[in-house]
Amino acid sequence: MTKNIRIWVECKKCEQSFQLTLDEEFQKKFKEKATYYPYPILFPHKGHWAVIYLDGDFQDRGTIISEIIYKENSNGKKLSKKNSKKQNNKKEED
Numbered sequence: 012m013t014k015n016i017r018i019w020v021e022c023k024k025c026e027q028s029f030q031l032t033l034d035e036e037f038q039k040k041f042k043e044k045a046t047y048y049p050y051p052i053l054f055p056h057k058g059h060w061a062v063i064y065l066d067g068d069f070q071d072r073g074t075i076i077s078e079i080i081y082k083e084n085s086n087g088k089k090l091s092k093k094n095s096k097k098q099n100n101k102k103e104e105d
C-alpha cells in the first residue's frame with residue numbers, strides 16, 4: 012500500500028515554503044505520465060506558477076517560478092489559410 016508523500020516546496024517569488032501532500036492517486040498518475048526524470052509538475056500559487064521537478068522517488072529536484080502563460084489569439088490576428096484572398100484568375104488570351 013502506498014503512503015502519502017509530503018514534500019516541501021519553496022516559492023522563490025513569495026519566499027514561502029509550502030507542503031504538498033502527494034497521495035496515492037497523484038503518485039500513480041505521476042508514474043503514468045512521467046516519461047523522463049526529473050519530471051515537472053505545475054503548482055498554481057497566488058497568480059503565478061511553481062514548476063516543480065520531481066524525480067522517480069518524488070524528491071524535489073528543483074523548482075522554478077513563472078508568472079507568464081502565453082495565450083494564443085489574445086490580440087493577434089489568426090493566421091488562416093481560408094482568409095487568403097482569392098487571386099483573380101488570369102484570363103488567358105489567345
Ligand SMILES: [Zn+2]
Nearest residue numbers: 022024025056
Ligand atoms: Zn508564490
